Amino acid sequence: MTMQHDAPAPGRPRDDRTNTHTLPRPSEGVWPGLATPPVAPVKARIAESLFRNAVRSLPVRVVFPGGERIGAGGPDSPVMRIERPAAFFARLGAHSKIGFGESYMVGDWTSTDLPGLLTPFAATLSTLVPPALQRVARRRVEARRPREEVNSLEGSRENIHRHYDLSNDLFALFLDDTMSYSAGWFADGSDDLLLAQERKIDGILDMAGVRDGMHVLEIGTGWGGLATRAARRGARVTTLTISKEQQQLAEARLAEAGVADRVQVLLRDYREARGAYDAVVSVEMVEAVGAEYWPTYFAALDRLLKPGGRVGLQAITMPHDRMVVSQDDYTWIHKYVFPGGLIPSVTSIERNLAADTTLHVAERRSLGPDYARTLGRWRERFLDRWDDVAALGFDETFRRMWEFYLGYCEAGFRVGYLDVFQMGLARR
Template sequence: MTTEPLHRPARAVPRPNEGVWPGLAEVRHVPVRARIAESLFRRAVRDLPVTVVLPDGSRLGTGGPRMDIVRPDAFYARLATSSKIGFGESYMVGDWTSPAPTDLLTPFAAKLSQLIPPALQRLARRWVEARQPDDEANTVEGARENIHRHYDLSNDLFSIFLDETMSYSAAWFAPGADDLAAAQRRKIDGILDMAGVGEGMHVLEIGTGWGGLAIRAAQRGARVTTLTISAEQAALAEKRIAEAGLADRVQVLLRDYREARGSYDAVVSVEMIEAVGERYWPTYFATIDRLLKPGGRVGLQSITMPHDRLMVSRSDYTWIHKYVFPGGLIPSVEAIESNLASHSALRIAQRRTLGQDYARTLAHWNTRFQDRWASVAALGFDETFRRMWEFYLAYCEAGFRVGYLDVFQFSLERPS
């Protein structure tokens, strides 16, 4: 919670460069819908533990983390055009700001399904809110383009805010510990243990990242085939694997999981299923089942959301889709169980939750990103990108803080 005095003026935020962010500076003129959006926003925040400060000095909410609405007309117009995209875009362009975005977003995340009356949510989904575009479907070619838009931004960018293991997924902190690199190594060992990875095994990894898991599996004495569809990630992963002296034990393939061939003693996949898309979940699990030798095990790490929220929001097109993860969809535990039962012989034998660990992981990333912004800016990223990334990391951390999002490590086995 901030102790900043309420009379302090908000910092001016430059509008986005239209050449880099086409259309973002434009605000649609929708006066009737904007008035409705304003009414709904006021209703939503009146009982939230936040302090919303308007330009005239008036305040909304019951008190708590501060939100300054700098340009209310633009803010309400963006909400009216698309609440699931407009709220984040408004932060990107400075229509609203906050000295503590994560703390502010946490109460919103806790009441996310209740902020708008259910009947209006259904109406908005039918008539107002956008649906995921067909050109972001995760076909083999579509998935490559979707992954390219995020993971190929810049290896240097990710190296600035990730730890030395270059792990871009939930860490697993030991009790009383706060070292991010150590927590990432613990997470990697945890998922390898779930898959039973050890000496002499041939392991398939679906989703290479920057090679951290493959390196650790090879250090355990395994031979690793790892798949990625990000050219940038593949190049750096191969470099890191070679520097670790493990090039003879790890093969990096620029290949979609659907194109994989062979037979493996174990399969591991860390936070890759979120990029698969609901239409392809059956194919994903059937492929793993096909590639796994009899008696083998799978280590799967997945972000999850509550099943009821998945059912009502699975076709939504959100700010995260537009700006961060096109084509993505977070499954529920029930959806994973159902797809396993229908499309494979695999069942969940063991699980552990890392939800609060992910909140801590995201806090580390956001702090490192903000503290090292000068290095990010030197790569050519602008102020709009900074605010976009800050909102993304804060938005996700808030979701994990309140349990709207979770993340599990699963051990999958075939019943005997």
């Protein structure tokens, strides 16, 4: 397992944008400070007490070295095996929203059924720690979001770069042939991920009313799957990305699909977009915008849409009360996977539309259970093809990080803590 500290990788500059915040660089096997647990004996004891109290009522089995077992789970319930209790509780006590995932990354604890284990934790996420202690932790203990991860024009490009530019080849190994990195929509009785992704794309294009002869704007290109399908409907597509690596592969894939003459891939932020379009589509991009820029983002959808046009918006969501209390938190997901991200609520989307646009939600459908299935398929494919991922230069720490990310998200969608909606937006 490779766990470097603050030394830069050969040929790459050290990335210290502040004196206190040194970034993990998973594509280079650089994990600042991860190898050494924090020294926080009082916090560790508090964390252990809270953890033991919370787990006693959960349908899981937690096994300690020496054979001690806690939890309300039966013989078939998921098992959490704590290999290094002192390190685990030290990390959990120092930064609970980061330390739990970091402990998995370094092997302080393991599980043979990670999504199954995380599901009951996700179901009781808001009550595992007493609300009064949550408020104290937010004020005095928990890490706050780094200022440099705000989604300004420059900040957004860096945040996107840190995730989507890990490696095009990495994403190709676990995604389907459309390279869709968003929820699929499975037909009844079908477990085919490719068909689910094509159905999802058709669903959002239908909500936007995309048809032959239209000029469509897509905000968030991905790797060109939606633009390809829109072009095959006879539409002309302008699609925006701020990832150079995604732009290059999307253009190659569009050419291979024979639709490059109908699609223009621009390296451009949504705030820099100009023109007027018959339809606008944006799939799971709003989560990377940030609350302070939601008014700008939704106003852009309105500004870029021709009279009579519709917007197809796909958005991951969370309950509004949880979003409000957690929107300033800095979590494991922010540190290692999606810097600058914030999942909106349906209420926050509707309020921003009402305040800053002439648009409203005319129709919507939930794909939450489908996202759980999608994430499960991604995790299985990633683990099955780990040898190929490792050949790209990713280390064992990355494997556990990515497995935890996919399993953590799958658990959230399983229990409804997270949802995802396709929304058709029309003018009021």
